[in-house]
Structure formats: structure tokens, C-alpha cells
Amino acid sequence: MPAKRLTVADMRALKGERQLTMLRVTTMEEAEAADAAGIDIVSVPPELLCRPDYRDAAPTLFSMPGENYYDIGTSDDFVRWAFRMLQHDADAVYCSASLKTIKAMADEAVPVIGHVGLIPSRRTWTGGFKAVGKTADSAFKIWEAVQALEAAGAIGAEIEVVPVEVAQAISERTPLIMLSMGAGAGCDAQYLFAEDILGAHRGHMPRHSKVYRDFAGEFERLQQERIAAFSEYRTDVETGAFPTDSYVLRMDPDEMTKFRSKLG
Known part of the structure; x- marks a missing residue:
């Protein structure tokens, strides 16, 4: 029997039961391989999701497109964009824009994944590309951000480069589906980039990434x-x-x- 694509309801029911797997994929070959390997969730570029053959290659992947909020625009622009993504069979959308924007989409029943901890598009506010939440005060700000996402109607959040103890404590106290990128196994899913797993480049490798192959070689x-x-x-x-x-x-x-x- 072929694998079944997860729904939001499935992932909520699995919270605390097992770790989900998540990848960032950017090519059809990576998406097809992720599907064949039994990966649960993928982050995908919108243009990949919108290809007519995407679901033929990746029928079981819970697929979440996302773009930088400054490439999309206002809250109204985001709602229109999200509707277009759902028409192309997206399962959720990623959004690191304002709570107003997240709420606008959630109010239209769009499943939205937010972002806390190190947010690359907002890194200047937290000191650049480095860990966030290493003090009690900064950790509590992450918790407050998660609560704000809950109130806005998000279904989950990527939590990036946060101490494992902080991430676990937050995940245990929120109904949001917490996607860990370098935040330990106390969350609901582990998230890595396919190009890092494949060793597809020779540049800087994030500390939290594990290389399984040497594609660059x-x-x-x-x-x-x-x-x-x-x-x-x-x-x-x-x-x-x-x-x-x-x-x-x-x-x-x-x-x-x-x-x-x-x-x-």
C-alpha cells in the first residue's frame, strides 16, 4: 500500500509521538528522491511546486512553499499568493512576515508555518547568523514569539539554532508543530537542507547539518x-x-x- 501524505490533522495527532523528517529541496530530482525515501515534509520553491509534474514526482510529500516576505509584499499580496499555492496542491505555506500577515492567511484557512529563533531575513535584530535564546531573557522572547504565532492562527513554526533545552521546553508547551533546524530532538520534526545532506557544495557547512554523501566530489x-x-x-x-x-x-x-x- 503506498504511503499516505500527511495532513495538518495527522501532524497534530503525531505531536509527541514520533519525530517527523523534513528537507529543503530545490529540484525535481531531490523531491522525487525525498518521496521515494519516505520523507514526511519538504520546503520547496514555489516555482517547483507549481510545475505540472510536481505531484507525479512527489505525491506523498507534505509540501510547503515559501518566499522572502519582501518578494511578495503586503498582507493582501500574501493571501493571494497563498491561494495560488493551495491551487497548486501546497499543504501549507511558510511565512516569516508580520503576525498581521500570518493572521490574514490563517483567517482564510490557509495552514501557515512561521519562524522563531534565528530568522535569516531578520538576522540583524539578533546579531547575525548565530544562535538565539542562549540567555533566559532571549529564550523567553522566543516563547513569546511562539505564543504570538499561536494567537495569529499559525499551525507550526520553524525553530532555528536555539539551545535544545529551550526548544524542547517550548515544544512541550505549545500545540504548534515545531520544526527543528539545529534545535535538537525535543521538537516535532528534524529539518535539514538536501544540498547539505548530499554534500553538494564545498562552502561553509552549518554546525547542525550532517553530510551523508559527497556530491561535490x-x-x-x-x-x-x-x-x-x-x-x-x-x-x-x-x-x-x-x-x-x-x-x-x-x-x-x-x-x-x-x-x-x-x-x-
Whole structure:
């Protein structure tokens, strides 16, 4: 029996029962692989979700598109955007904009996931790309932010780079579905980027990410193979080794004689 796509009701019922798995995927191949691997939730670029073949590739993934709020606009713009995402079979939307914007969507029965802790688009307010909630006062501000999301009607929140004790204490006290990115196993889901899991780049790797494969090394190997293949092709052309008879079409000699006579 094929796996069933989770609903919001399913995830609420699973809170505290088991850890869900979540990935950020950016390509159809990654989405298809996540579905085949039994991943529960994915964050996806809107343009990927809106492809007509997305649900053929990822029928069981609880899919959550999101964009930076300054790319979408006002609360009304967000509601229109969210409706378009739901029309393309989104299961929820991610939003790190204002509580007013989150409430506007929630009031229209749009399942909304907010964000607390380190919020990349607002990092200047918390000191840049670093952990948040390391003191009692800053941890309590995260708790207040979670309560505000509850009041606005959000169904869940990504909680990013927060001490594990803080994240667990908050998750135990809120009905929101808490998605942990570097915030430990005391939340409801673990969230990593597919490109980090795959080792698809050589740049900075977040402390909370675990690398399972070396795609960057494979990409480098393939690039060297490309160069070698192109070089061999160039040499073959320059030496006359390509094209040989097996790669070209020959004309019947009699027809060629007639053709030459027509040419004059």
C-alpha cells in the first residue's frame, strides 16, 4: 500500500509521538528522491511546486512553499499568493512576515508555518547568523514569539539554532508543530537542507547539518570527465578521426553522378 501524505490533522495527532523528517529541496530530482525515501515534509520553491509534474514526482510529500516576505509584499499580496499555492496542491505555506500577515492567511484557512529563533531575513535584530535564546531573557522572547504565532492562527513554526533545552521546553508547551533546524530532538520534526545532506557544495557547512554523501566530489569528477571528453573530441576533429563513415550518410554512387551532372 503506498504511503499516505500527511495532513495538518495527522501532524497534530503525531505531536509527541514520533519525530517527523523534513528537507529543503530545490529540484525535481531531490523531491522525487525525498518521496521515494519516505520523507514526511519538504520546503520547496514555489516555482517547483507549481510545475505540472510536481505531484507525479512527489505525491506523498507534505509540501510547503515559501518566499522572502519582501518578494511578495503586503498582507493582501500574501493571501493571494497563498491561494495560488493551495491551487497548486501546497499543504501549507511558510511565512516569516508580520503576525498581521500570518493572521490574514490563517483567517482564510490557509495552514501557515512561521519562524522563531534565528530568522535569516531578520538576522540583524539578533546579531547575525548565530544562535538565539542562549540567555533566559532571549529564550523567553522566543516563547513569546511562539505564543504570538499561536494567537495569529499559525499551525507550526520553524525553530532555528536555539539551545535544545529551550526548544524542547517550548515544544512541550505549545500545540504548534515545531520544526527543528539545529534545535535538537525535543521538537516535532528534524529539518535539514538536501544540498547539505548530499554534500553538494564545498562552502561553509552549518554546525547542525550532517553530510551523508559527497556530491561535490562527484561533481568535480564529472567536470574533469567533461573536459577530457571535449578534449578528445577536439583532437579527433583536428586529426580527421571524426567523423568516420559510421557517423555519416553515403549517397548511392549512381545518384551522386547524376547530382554532379546537375551541378555542372
